Amino acid sequence: MKSYQWSARGNTLLQILNYANSFAFMLYGWDAGVISGVIANPYFLDAIGNPTSTSVLTWIASGILLGDCLGLAIIAPLSWRLGRRNIVILCCWIALVGVLVQTTTYDPVQILVGRVILGIANGPLSATTPIYIQECHVLEASRTFDTMIMVLWGIGGISAATWFDYAMLKAPDHRAWRVSLAMQALFLVVSLVLVYGCPDSPRWLYGRGREADGDLALQRLMDCDETNEQFMMSKAAIMESIALEREQTKPLAPMTLFTGDGSPTKNVRRIWISVLVNISSPFFGSSLITFYGDALLDGVGLKGDEVSLALAAINTGIPIGMGLSMFILPRVGRRPMLCWGGTALTVLMCIFTGLANIENPSKGTQWASVVMLILFNIVNGASCIWIAFLYGVEILPLQYRSQVLLSSEFVFWLVSFLVVYCGGQAAESASVGPLIYIWFCLGGALFTGLFWVFVKETKNLSLEEIDLLWADEEVKNEHKDVHVPRADSSAEEKGLSIVDAEAGKQ
Numbered sequence: 001m002k003s004y005q006w007s008a009r010g011n012t013l014l015q016i017l018n019y020a021n022s023f024a025f026m027l028y029g030w031d032a033g034v035i036s037g038v039i040a041n042p043y044f045l046d047a048i049g050n051p052t053s054t055s056v057l058t059w060i061a062s063g064i065l066l067g068d069c070l071g072l073a074i075i076a077p078l079s080w081r082l083g084r085r086n087i088v089i090l091c092c093w094i095a096l097v098g099v100l101v102q103t104t105t106y107d108p109v110q111i112l113v114g115r116v117i118l119g120i121a122n123g124p125l126s127a128t129t130p131i132y133i134q135e136c137h138v139l140e141a142s143r144t145f146d147t148m149i150m151v152l153w154g155i156g157g158i159s160a161a162t163w164f165d166y167a168m169l170k171a172p173d174h175r176a177w178r179v180s181l182a183m184q185a186l187f188l189v190v191s192l193v194l195v196y197g198c199p200d201s202p203r204w205l206y207g208r209g210r211e212a213d214g215d216l217a218l219q220r221l222m223d224c225d226e227t228n229e230q231f232m233m234s235k236a237a238i239m240e241s242i243a244l245e246r247e248q249t250k251p252l253a254p255m256t257l258f259t260g261d262g263s264p265t266k267n268v269r270r271i272w273i274s275v276l277v278n279i280s281s282p283f284f285g286s287s288l289i290t291f292y293g294d295a296l297l298d299g300v301g302l303k304g305d306e307v308s309l310a311l312a313a314i315n316t317g318i319p320i321g322m323g324l325s326m327f328i329l330p331r332v333g334r335r336p337m338l339c340w341g342g343t344a345l346t347v348l349m350c351i352f353t354g355l356a357n358i359e360n361p362s363k364g365t366q367w368a369s370v371v372m373l374i375l376f377n378i379v380n381g382a383s384c385i386w387i388a389f390l391y392g393v394e395i396l397p398l399q400y401r402s403q404v405l406l407s408s409e410f411v412f413w414l415v416s417f418l419v420v421y422c423g424g425q426a427a428e429s430a431s432v433g434p435l436i437y438i439w440f441c442l443g444g445a446l447f448t449g450l451f452w453v454f455v456k457e458t459k460n461l462s463l464e465e466i467d468l469l470w471a472d473e474e475v476k477n478e479h480k481d482v483h484v485p486r487a488d489s490s491a492e493e494k495g496l497s498i499v500d501a502e503a504g505k506q
Contacts, residue, residue: 006197010223013198017136018146020194021129022153024088026187027095028126029157031118032290033315034180035061037165037308043174048108055425056108062420063112065287067098067119068126068413072406075124079402083208084132085200087124087402092188092195095121103182118184119413126154127409130389131401134463135201136221138234143463144390148326151386156319158290162312169308203463206238207398241464244475245397266470267397271404273454276447277338277384278392278408279415283443284345286380287416288423289314289373299427299434300356300369310370317374321381328382333459334391335451341383342448348376350441356434394458394466 006016038044039057051057071091079087095118102114133150137143161180168176202221205214215226215235224231245265260268281287289296293314297307329337352372358365396404426436458466468476 004197005199005220009220013220013223014136014142014146016194017198018133018150020191020198021088021133022150023187023191023194024092024125025129025150025154026157027118027122027154027184029154030161030184030187031064031122033158033161034165034183035064035115036290036293036311037162037169038177038180040307040311041165041169041177044177046174047106047177048111051108058421058425060108060111060115062417063115064119064122065413065417065420067116067121068123069119069410069417070116071120071123072127072410072413074120076403076406076410079124079128079406080208080399083200083204084128084135084402085195085198087128088132088195089192091121091125091128092192093121095125095188096185099182099185099188103178103185123409123413124406127406128402130393131405132201134390134393135203135398135401136199136217138218138222138462143394144330145326147390147393148322148329148386151389152319152322152326155322155381155386159312159316159319162308162315166308166312169305203238203398204402206235207242237462237464241467242398245399245467263397264471264475265397265467267400269470270395270397271400273456274392274396274404275408275411276450276454277388278405279412280342280447280451281380281384281388282412282415282419283440283447284342284380284384285349285419285437285440285444286377286385287419288427288440289377293373296356296373296427297370301361301366302370314370314373314377317377318381318385321378321383322386324378325382325386329387330459333457334387335455335457337383338387338391338455339448339451341379341387342444342451344379345376345384346441346444346448348372348379349437349444352376353434353437353441356437391455391458394463395456395469397467398463 006013008016039061045051071094075082075087075091082090098114098116098118098121100114101117102111105111105114129150130147133147134143137146161183164183165177165180168180199217199220200213202214202218205211205217218235219225219228219231222228222231222234226232245263245267247264257268257271293311297310302310325337352369355361355365355369355372361369392408393401393405423436423439426432427434456469458469461469
């Protein structure tokens with residue numbers, strides 16, 4: 001898509017790109033937070049005819065997840081051709097249609113259709129924006145920090161939306177719940193205005209063989225010309241990494257995922273680890289808490305306004321955890337945050353399950369359950385819920401990054417849909433009830449064990465250096481010159497090879 005270009009360059013252009021992706025990613029968080037409060041709003045229920053069936057409300061809550069799966073199934077095969085920027089633009093326009101349909105609803109079918117359309121855009125957006133940001137950052141430090149900020153905006157939207165829902169519930173106009181749904185249009189319009197003037201990912205452009213366009217994009221993002229030494233080193237590292245990923249590599253096919261592709265950088269192994277990290281969240285129970293938290297709170301005995309207030313407090317735990325993570329992650333790295341975070345989430349879910357299965361709970365027990373969910377979301381915000389958007393992207397090979405991430409997000413949203421739809425009904429079922437949470441105790445334990453076994457540390461490494469992390473020592477030594485220049489180093493010290501980086505950790 002040809003369009004105007006921002007005159008800004010370098011760090012200013014990167015910040016515009018960060019804001020464009022952050023506003024688009026807010027669709028993910030805002031909708032996840034807003035829908036729990038909306039379906040608990042009596043004025044919303046009046047507007048759609050007061051449906052009495054639990055399945056109707058679970059369909060409304062999980063409708064966006066069904067759309068996520070559909071959108072990812074459509075976009076994933078086309079993602080390598082479309083590019084990062086075009087996917088963001090296309091999906092923002094689709095999402096605006098979905099917002100319009102669901103905001104003007106007067107019956108359950110219309111809002112379900114609107115939420116499915118919204119999901120068709122939301123799934124690809126939530127998978128593409130982390131890729132777009134990371135691939136446009138050459139320096140590791142800014143790449144990590146700006147990804148954290150983007151995800152904080154999006155996931156923080158969950159908390160902001162639930163508090164906004166609570167405010168709309170108290171508003172004098174009974175149609176105020178429509179404002180909660182319509183707010184998403186504001187984020188999408190801002191994102192569209194900003195992203196139209198940004199370049200596409202230079203790494204994607206180089207990978208597609210569009211070297212001249214890649215040069216221009218990289219020069220705009222680095223604010224330099226083709227004679228700049230840092231530019232030449234960055235481009236050389238990217239081009240060498242692309243060549244290495246494709247060296248002796250079989251085409252990716254279903255059978256290749258089980259037999260290996262023969263690549264020296266172990267592409268298939270990295271793909272499976274990325275999928276593992278990306279699909280883990282629903283197995284810990286976070287999707288049910290986010291999209292159908294009112295069922296959990298109803299199960300422990302909370303009623304009326306207490307539910308909306310408790311939901312807002314629970315979802316506030318996520319941005320608190322992410323804020324803490326911004327200080328902890330740069331010091332300890334990805335692996336400890338994932339492994340110890342998964343361990344803590346499993347323990348907290350086991351405690352919540354025990355409390356939720358107490359018959360005739362006292363008020364103290366009810367609020368103790370809420371505290372466990374708040375702590376759960378603080379830990380989740382500091383670890384699994386957002387590191388998937390960082391670690392799950394950075395370890396993937398460039399040529400498969402968008403296809404694999406969108407495909408794994410398809411699995412994520414499909415599992416989330418099943419968890420929210422089936423789990424929500426099971427939680428309200430007299431025959432199952434809180435026993436359903438045992439599933440999340442077992443799922444969390446399984447994925448935590450897999451984290452401890454398979455996750456490798458990528459702290460302080462560029463995307464090109466990470467390509468060599470799973471390679472044999474012989475391959476690492478042959479390509480030890482693959483490095484990224486450091487912005488604050490001298491000409492002789494602008495690179496740090498993967499061999500040097502690993503040696504420095506010892």
